Amino acid sequence: MIQIDGVSHRIGGAPILHDISTRLPQGKLTALIGPNGAGKSTLLRLVGRLEPLQAGRITVAGHDVATTPTDRLARVMAILGQQTAIASRLRLSELVAFGRWPHHKGRPGSVDRAKVTEALDAFALTPLAGRFLDEVSGGQAQRAHIAMAVAQDTDWLLLDEPLNNLDMAHARALMRRLRAMVDGGRSVGMVVHEINYAAAWADHVIAMKNGRVVAQGPAGSVLTEDLLSDLYDTPIQIGEHRGRPLVLHHC
């Protein structure tokens, strides 16, 4: 479980998060939703200790993120930030292989190599493995970053808008993969903008707006017409498709 207690955050004096207390349940796929600027990325970065905590307390599977050594945390959770544009010229296989670094610290074994191969394969990157990161498309680079986080093979996987740049087929493949990981006992937290992905795949939903959590609970109870219309300030209807809610917002 990820437990968030009384977390507030300011950037340059401006309040971004206001006294947030919530939790991401163990063994579930949790979707973080909300309009642009709601504070989803900030909260995820705080959980992933990419940003120092200013107030409050966050624990990941019992590890306090403020006090646990960072390399220990890297074996408990993997985090993929929203900004992944980097100037580094690595081959995709090398990038994904760095996902194993927290485990082997420079001496990869056969287990590490197998996990890298598997992650490359899972995201259809094997044919691109020898290409440089600055010589592939945006979606391919994004998949490589996700594959790196998956290769890290941690109990917790935190992803900030992983569906960015992915086409329909790869987006669905990613969600299936995450679903399978969750069914296998892992826990996933992800920021999702395309609300239907949350509707179709998430167990638990946390809705944020203006730096506050406005709703949380099982997907079915949060993804309602009233709540979503309020959340995004836009009229939203909800239908049903194969027993899951289908959010209609295109016309």
Place this chain on the structure above:
Amino acid sequence: MRPLPVLGAALLALMLVSVSVGAAQVDLRTILSDHRAMLVVLESRLPRTVAVVLTGAALSVAGVLIQALVRNRFVGPDTSGTAEGAALGLLAVTILWPASPLWLRMIAASAAAMATTALFLAVVRRLPVREVMLVPIAGLVLSGVLGSVVTFVGWQSDLMQYVGTWLMSGEFSGVISGRYELLWFAGIAAALAWFSADRFAILGLGDGVATGLGLSTAAVMRLGLAVVSIVTAMVVTTVGMIPFVGLVVPNLVARIMGDNLRTSLPVVALAGAVLVLACDLAGRLVIRPYEVPAGLILGILGAVLFLWLLHRRPAHG
């Protein structure tokens, strides 16, 4: 074609030529029986060759490191305030304690280089990430300002001739046995960096990814800072700053091999050694029996190479 053996062979060949070429005629085949030839080689030719190789290799590795620290390819130890910092440290210790022992000068140069490079890193951290060209500009401005300070203090204290040898010449004609051994420290520092190659490569992926992988970014930054500063300080102290090597060589190698530093750092080191040795040799040959400083040749060649790189670099580089 694998770069490592090719460059290794090229370096060996150049080293042989370097040992044979000079004012005095020396035949390498008779060296064992010819006492005078042996003396020339051991006291002058070999030290010079080794000095050039160490300088080229260490400066190139330092270039890779500083580029990983600031995540920008358009900087080198000669455009990040490092060399000027080392000169400032040397100047200070020369003024305060003219008879200071060599080890103290080394420490002063390294410490001052660390301070000014840390200043550069602090400035760069505050720049917007997207503005790729601001980083080298900040480096040039900082180097320029520090260089002016050094020059001013040099004039005031009548030490300009020293300042000139530290920052402007970059030549190896003065190298003889006993006058270049500091460069071994530069070589060793650069070699030690290889053991942390993975860490520097991960640092180059950005703070977010590095922290996510459990890397203590501050510790890696400190290590990189120390290596870059020590390498630069030793070079400045012994032969004077050599321009462009630390900028151009890492870029050329990254184009071909990428940024997996564990495999590319040895290639960077060899390529740097080959480049500087070739320039030094050219400097010794063009207007024989006189010499053109290797730094001067590199200044011209490096500028051309750099312009070419700037031109070829894709926009998102």
